[in-house]
Amino acid sequence: MPCGAPMQATKFRAALAAVALSALSLSATPAHSADAPITESDLAAHIKILADDMFEGRAPGTAGEDRTIGYIVGEWAKAGLVPVPGSKTPWLQPVPLIEAQALTASATFKVKGRDFALEDDGVILTGREAAVALADLPVVFVGYGVDGAGKVNADVKDKLAVMLFDNAPFGDKLPRYRERRQMLADAGAAGVLVIATDALPWAQLRDALAGKTTRAASAKAGAPISGFISLEAADALFRKAGEDGAALREAARSADYRGTALPVTADLAATTAVRAYDSHNVVAKLPGARPDGKAVLFLGHWDHLGICAPEGEADRICNGAVDNASGIAVLIEVAKRLGSGVRPDRDIYFLATTAEEMGLLGAHRFASDPSVPLKDITVALNIDTIAISPRGTPVATIGRGKPAYDAVVREVATKLGRKLDEDGEADAFIQRQDGWALGAKGVTSLMAGGSFSDMTLLQKFLGSDYHKPGDNYSEAIELGGAAEDADLHVGLGRAFADTKRWPGK
Numbered sequence: 189m190p191c192g193a194p195m196q197a198t199k200f201r202a203a204l205a206a207v208a209l210s211a212l213s214l215s216a217t218p219a220h221s222a223d224a225p226i227t228e229s230d231l232a233a234h235i236k237i238l239a240d241d242m243f244e245g246r247a248p249g250t251a252g253e254d255r256t257i258g259y260i261v262g263e264w265a266k267a268g269l270v271p272v273p274g275s276k277t278p279w280l281q282p283v284p285l286i287e288a289q290a291l292t293a294s295a296t297f298k299v300k301g302r303d304f305a306l307e308d309d310g311v312i313l314t315g316r317e318a319a320v321a322l323a324d325l326p327v328v329f330v331g332y333g334v335d336g337a338g339k340v341n342a343d344v345k346d347k348l349a350v351m352l353f354d355n356a357p358f359g360d361k362l363p364r365y366r367e368r369r370q371m372l373a374d375a376g377a378a379g380v381l382v383i384a385t386d387a388l389p390w391a392q393l394r395d396a397l398a399g400k401t402t403r404a405a406s407a408k409a410g411a412p413i414s415g416f417i418s419l420e421a422a423d424a425l426f427r428k429a430g431e432d433g434a435a436l437r438e439a440a441r442s443a444d445y446r447g448t449a450l451p452v453t454a455d456l457a458a459t460t461a462v463r464a465y466d467s468h469n470v471v472a473k474l475p476g477a478r479p480d481g482k483a484v485l486f487l488g489h490w491d492h493l494g495i496c497a498p499e500g501e502a503d504r505i506c507n508g509a510v511d512n513a514s515g516i517a518v519l520i521e522v523a524k525r526l527g528s529g530v531r532p533d534r535d536i537y538f539l540a541t542t543a544e545e546m547g548l549l550g551a552h553r554f555a556s557d558p559s560v561p562l563k564d565i566t567v568a569l570n571i572d573t574i575a576i577s578p579r580g581t582p583v584a585t586i587g588r589g590k591p592a593y594d595a596v597v598r599e600v601a602t603k604l605g606r607k608l609d610e611d612g613e614a615d616a617f618i619q620r621q622d623g624w625a626l627g628a629k630g631v632t633s634l635m636a637g638g639s640f641s642d643m644t645l646l647q648k649f650l651g652s653d654y655h656k657p658g659d660n661y662s663e664a665i666e667l668g669g670a671a672e673d674a675d676l677h678v679g680l681g682r683a684f685a686d687t688k689r690w691p692g693k
Contacts, residue, residue, distance in 0.1 A: 223525040223682075226518075226674035228667040234263070234517035235575070238490075239509035239661040246508060247494025248285065248402070248467035248542050256490050260470050260540050263520045268527030269472035269538060272559045281469040283542050283553045284405035286462060290314045290397070293415070293458040297327070299428045300451045310421025311381070312397050313413055315458035320412050325378050327452040329426070331440025332356035333368040342447025345376030348454045349411075350422065353388045358443035364619055366547060373411040379456055380410075381417045390418045399496075402546040404553065405464060413456045425452065467491075469550045470540040471559045474523065476685065477531040482692035483560050484536045484684045485631075486522060486677070487551070487622055488515035488571040489544030493655060503657040510649065510659055514575035514667075516540060518674045525678045532685035534692070535560070541622055544572075545655075551625035562626070566692045567593065567684045568633040569677060570623035576645050577669035581638030582609035583676065586618050590632060592693065597636050600679040606672065614640035632693075636680065637673035 237243075237259060244252035261279050271278035293313035297304045325348040333351045335341040336358050342349070349372045356362045363371065365382060372380050384390050393416060403410075417425075423433035429450045439445055470490065476483075492508025507513070523538055537560055541550030555562065570586075583601045588594050588610070598608055617640060618624060623633030639646060645666075653659040684690050 223529050223675075223678050226521045226525065226671050226678070228671050230521050231514065231517040231575070231667050231670055231674065232661070232665075234520055235509050235513045235665070236661050238513035238516055239507040239659075241505055241507070243507070245494035245496065245505045246490060246492045246513075248283075248491050248546070249287070249465045250494060252494060253467060253491075253542070257468060257470055260490060260516065260520070261472075264470075264472045264523055264538060267520065267523040269474050269523055272471055272473050272537070275471070275559065277468075279470055279472060281471050281554060281557070281559065282466045283469055283550050284464065284466050285402050285543060285546075285549065286405050286464050287400050287402050288314055288463075289400045289461045291459045291461055294456070296455045297425060298453045299425075304425070304428050304452075306421045306424060307418075309394060310418045310424075311415060312394060313415035313456060313458045314397070314401060315460040316410055316412050316414075317460070318462055319459050321457040322378055322413060323455045325454045325456065327450045327454055328447050329431075329436055329440075329450060330372065330447045331437075331445045332362075333372050334362055335445070336443030338362050340371050340375045341445060344372050346378050348379040348381060348456070349377040350381045350383060350417065352385060352437065352440060353382050354385050357441050369414065370408055370410060373414075374408065377411050379413040379454070381415055383422045384416050384418055386419075388416075402543060402549070404549050406556075413458055426450070467542040467550070469542055469554055471554070472523075472538045474527055474532070474536040474538070476534040476536065478533040478687060479535050480533065480687050480692060481564055482534055482566045483564050484532075484534055484681055485539060485560070485565050485568040485626075486519055486536065486571065486681065487539040487541060487568060488512055488519050489542070489550065489622055490516050490540040491542050491545055491550070493545055496655075497657055501657070506655060506657055507660050509661040509665060510575045511573045511654060512544070512571075513661070514665075514670055515571040515573065518571050518574055518670060518677065521674055522677050522681060526681050532682055533687040534566075534685040536681060536685055537565075544622055548622055548625045551622035555625045555629045555631075562629050562631050565626070565631050566690065568623055568626045568631050569680055569684075570621055570633060570635045571637075571673075571677065572621050572635065573649075574637055574639050574673050575665050575667055575670045576649055577638035577642045578666055579668035579672055581669045581672075582607040582641045583636055583638060583673075584609040584611075584614040584641035586614045586621065586635040586640055587623060587627065587633050593632055593634065596683050596690065597634065597680065600683055601636075601676060604672070604675060604679060606676065609641040613643050636676060638669040639673070
């Protein structure tokens with residue numbers, strides 16, 4: 189099979205069935221009362237495989253996806269998990285996606301009726317359809333695009349809206365940039381340009397968008413043309429229009445800012461290669477011994493960035509060993525402990541999501557079409573980028589703040605000899621992980637462990653190998669804290685699945 193070509197669906201599902209049946213024949217393990225600790229070598233064995241070059245960086249819609257799913261299904265079946273009863277696609281939940289790759293683009297501006305040229309690489313555009321051309325669009329700077337109430341703050345119908353990327357400073361529950369961009373499109377904007385401020389380095393963004401972008405097939409239609417403009421290019425345009433960029437950004441910090449119409453029109457055009465395909469979440473169930481209608485959900489994303497470097501580079505594959513082969517390794521070992529030890533009372537579901545790196549798309553798909561009713565999920569426990577901290581690192585929780593849930597985390601961690609980190613620094617990542625998609629639907633979602641406790645180590649990773657070919661498996665990866673966090677999740681699974689210990693809120 190050519191490298192990167194996905195299997196035909198029928199062959200793929202047949203292969204999965206064979207893997208699962210083979211695994212189930214090997215999974216008879218006698219029950220025991222105590223869970224054996226999860227070791228660093230247990231986790232390393234899975235990470236070595238999932239981050240191997242053969243998996244091509246686990247990009248959705250590639251042969252790497254097929255191999256990844258086959259491995260997860262085989263390991264979960266050996267652990268005693270089963271497909272969700274009644275599923276039309278056992279083990280799999282299809283996630284329809286649309287991939288777009290910009291081919292050509294142009295942006296020209298007139299200021300007070302006169303042509304004004306920006307630097308050649310100052311604007312990056314992508315069209316919603318294969319070919320889009322728009323002329324004479326009035327330009328309006330909308331700041332963050334929303335007011336203090338989270339509503340669109342300016343008249344953008346049939347205009348080009350220029351929006352800041354950063355989160356609005358006048359509210360902590362306002363929509364993030366993707367949502368704000370969509371809100372402007374819903375309000376009728378013909379185009380949306382996002383200013384890449386310091387939080388979004390231009391060179392890194394330009395390289396990323398030179399590749400492919402992906403959206404959910406079910407997503408609302410965005411603006412006909414969208415893209416980014418560098419801070420320098422935006423300021424040059426503002427100056428030519430008689431405005432000061434810094435002053436505009438300062439004015440936009442007000443919750444009642446209503447946008448600034450500029451004496452500028454824009455001609456935008458783009459051609460785009462568009463491909464529709466199905467990726468897949470992997471969903472499995474550990475049937476409870478005494479189910480009461482409530483369930484525990486473990487989740488983590490299996491995907492990464494695939495072949496991410498240009499031809500000619502020595503290492504072109506973003507293997508994603510830490511992000512997030514480590515999390516899938518933990519999910520596999522947690523499933524083994526819960527499946528082979530004393531069977532928990534409640535049903536426990538395991539979900540390996542796709543397209544997290546593309547905007548939590550697999551998690552949003554599950555949240556909109558869940559295999560178990562969301563009201564029945566008593567807690568969702570997300571595991572992501574877990575191989576960061578050493579043994580002895582305190583436990584931080586993303587999503588804390590509900591006393592009853594916090595008490596369970598504290599009890600389980602304390603019994604394992606772990607301390608709690610409650611300084612709140614981890615909360616900055618709440619919208620950047622799959623639990624956010626479930627939390628937005630009312631499911632209590634937690635991400636507990638050491639990786640988001642030691643911010644120095646986390647930032648070191650984010651500033652080095654994160655989303656780069658350097659995120660490979662090596663013995664230098666810190667798995668001590670990951671092993672402790674894996675044991676923590678076994679304990680949390682048992683606590684939340686115990687009908688006497690946890691009433692099932």
